Amino acid sequence: MTQLGLDPQRCGERLLAFARDAEVLTIVAPFITVSGIGPLLSTLPDECSLEVITRWRPDEVATGVSDPRVLDLVSQRGGTVALHPVVHAKAYIAGVRALVGSANVTSNGLGWYRPGAIEILVETAADDPALVSLLAVLRGTSAVATEADRDAVLGAAAMLPPMPVRTPPEATDRSDWLPTYRPPEVLWRVYTGQREESVAELVRPELAALGIPIGLATEKEFNTYVGAILRQGFTGRIARECSNLTTIKAVQRLVELCGEIGRTNDDPADSWETLAAWIAHFLPNYQRISGGTRLVG
Numbered sequence: 642m643t644q645l646g647l648d649p650q651r652c653g654e655r656l657l658a659f660a661r662d663a664e665v666l667t668i669v670a671p672f673i674t675v676s677g678i679g680p681l682l683s684t685l686p687d688e689c690s691l692e693v694i695t696r697w698r699p700d701e702v703a704t705g706v707s708d709p710r711v712l713d714l715v716s717q718r719g720g721t722v723a724l725h726p727v728v729h730a731k732a733y734i735a736g737v738r739a740l741v742g743s744a745n746v747t748s749n750g751l752g753w754y755r756p757g758a759i760e761i762l763v764e765t766a767a768d769d770p771a772l773v774s775l776l777a778v779l780r781g782t783s784a785v786a787t788e789a790d791r792d793a794v795l796g797a798a799a800m801l802p803p804m805p806v807r808t809p810p811e812a813t814d815r816s817d818w819l820p821t822y823r824p825p826e827v828l829w830r831v832y833t834g835q836r837e838e839s840v841a842e843l844v845r846p847e848l849a850a851l852g853i854p855i856g857l858a859t860e861k862e863f864n865t866y867v868g869a870i871l872r873q874g875f876t877g878r879i880a881r882e883c884s885n886l887t888t889i890k891a892v893q894r895l896v897e898l899c900g901e902i903g904r905t906n907d908d909p910a911d912s913w914e915t916l917a918a919w920i921a922h923f924l925p926n927y928q929r930i931s932g933g934t935r936l937v938g
Contacts, residue, residue: 652744652760653751656733657684659764663735667692669779670731670745672701674708677747682714691720694779695746696728697790699797699869700854706747709791723783724790724873726852727816730775731762739767781902782816784877789926790869797869800862801854817875817904818850823915825922828867829860868923875902880920883913884927884938891917891935 660666661684673695693715701707712722733740744750744760822844830836831844851870857863879898883891892913899906906912917936921929927938
């Protein structure tokens with residue numbers, strides 16, 4: 642027998658009670674669906690400020706465990722959605738209180754319509770050092786989602802093969818990852834085994850950091866997938882804040898953003914040139930021009 646409000650197959654009941662009077666709510670979860678977040682949004686006070694941090698990996702979107710269309714629901718009530726492709730934490734923060742645990746914002750995770758997965762949400766203080774550190778990392782290295790990002794990820798998901806795509810073991814990489822290998826067009830050739838081992842050894846860490854699934858059949862599918870990932874996380878934030886600047890100002894802003902999260906770059910100019918090349922190659926709404934402004938979006 643479970644205690645009232647603590648049924649591990651109906652964590653949503655506890656979450657609703659927790660958030661019902663919230664003035665500010667932050668949701669951190671890798672998997673969020675429209676049916677999962679709907680009941681929660683309906684319960685929040687109209688004046689509640691809402692922040693959502695999640696991830697939209699195209700292969701996960703294709704399987705239905707994550708849905709970029711939650712952006713529409715969150716935006717309608719004035720909230721924001723930020724993206725980080727390797728976020729895995731689940732946390733709900735309201736004022737001085739927080740719930741942390743295993744439950745994603747899905748019908749199954751929260752047990753909305755029937756007993757769902759067996760999950761746990763444990764209350765802690767919002768100023769718990771581990772939680773403060775988590776939010777600092779995510780806020781410093783996430784990219785605020787736009788409708789263009791939503792559409793790009795949905796497009797990438799739709800292009801995936803109908804058969805399940807095999808995925809390599811999930812890479813453990815820095816939350817502030819930036820690409821280091823140029824030129825970006827080599828990635829596809831390494832992915833398909835068309836380059837010599839000496840080059841492949843240099844490029845494989847990039848593929849692992851991106852979490853590219855095995856089985857993408859065409860270069861277009863590959864490029865679309867990589868572009869969807871680059872829109873998220875630290876790369877997405879840099880693309881937004883450093884594009885449409887002169888090269889000097891873009892490098893200066895990159896240094897500032899890295900400094901905010903305690904990241905150092907031996908050669909910021911080279912880091913910017915590499916990332917700008919990747920963005921221009923994999924994101925069709927950006928282009929590089931010679932001289933002056935290097936990346937236009």
